[in-house]
Amino acid sequence: MNPDEDTEWNDILRKHGILPQQVKITQNDIYDSAVEHAREEESRRLEKLDLDELDELEDEEDDQILQQYRQQRMAEMQAQVDKEKFGELFQISEPDYKTEVTLASRDTWIVVHLFRDSIPECKLMNKHLALLAQQYRSTKFVKIISVECIHNYPDANLPTLLVYGKGDMRGQLVRLDKFGGMRTKKKDIEGYLKDIGAIDPSLRRSLPGDGDAESEDDDGDGRGVYFDLGKNL
Template sequence: MNPDEDTEWNDILRKHGILPQQIKITQNDIYDSAVERAREEESKRLEGLDLDELDELEDEEDDQILEQYRKQRMAEMQAQLDKEKYGELMQISEPDYKREVTEASKDTWIVVHLFRDSIPECKLMNRHLSELARQYRATKFVKIISVECIHNYPDANLPTLLVYGDSDMRSQLVRLDKFGGMRTKKKDIEEYLKGVGAVDPSLKRSLPGEEDAGSESDDNDRNGAMYFDLGKNL
């Protein structure tokens, strides 16, 4: 009879104290044993090395750490570059809308400006969006003539912003009344897009010559924005 075997008879003998209780090996025991083995192997590897050899080994391990860190940073930078692939306000036409907006918004945030060149507020919005597109290159900014996007769309509702994400419209902004019309600042549009989630502040780039804006002001008390149900028309 083998007292170490896990049999029903041995269990009965252990229960009555005839055989000692079987020691259960846990995952922690296995892990601790592996760590101890690794330490012993490392100790053996270092035995007999002189100071110069130890210094050389330390330099090699430092180089390995630096190389690992360098590869990690390069991977992070490449991942960021893969996200930041836009950088300009692009004009599209009606046939492009489904591909450039609805379908493309599955993978990224898209800001659409419905505009007319003859409307001063639209020109102002285009100027602000052009700069924001350069600063937030992970977000796609496009513009389209209003009546190409929605036939007979009233000029009185311009400029209009449509914000898409996950293949659906997430927000809309009609007119600039909320921000004071022609007094609207780029910061106003930026804060609106931040609130929607369409731009990521951690990926913001500075424009040449642009000073730090400092503390952000909260203009939530300003009212007057007009909203128009566009979902059925797109």
């Protein structure tokens, strides 16, 4: 016996509750199912389109789903713009430090370079940081004259990087000895910051000719010299 068959005996059994009532599928049910399936297929297709492609479709279609995906893409782009708001190496002074670094680091990663213009390694570090600031715009890169940040800070410890995140110091790099001094590459500093978590590789922007000017040959071992500065700041 097939309980799904529409027979007189099955009708009697359904009447007495022995078999469940037969669900009748109407033309409206078939239509609604087809519409839902079509919308699911359309959703999967639209998920793969960027904003320009959605704009092109908008000229041809006026669909609520299309509008929703377009608004979603615009919101995602705006969120990206809001996050990547820096893009350059800023110079600050002692009065700015608390606001620009200590307090600001609660919401974003901040890389601070203690420098002096008279030291070649500091000039090299500023060059590398200026490029990294363009590539990682969600991270704030600043520089400050060393003795303004820490009074009587020795030139022998320059250049010095202080890395802040979540309102606290997360890393310190003193001098460029282990990177090879004046042979230090931008990728050395980039790797150091990446290991700490101060820069997000997924947000890295390419620069014209990036990688062409730097040789892959590197005598450094990827490590710096560390010096406890926390008690001075």
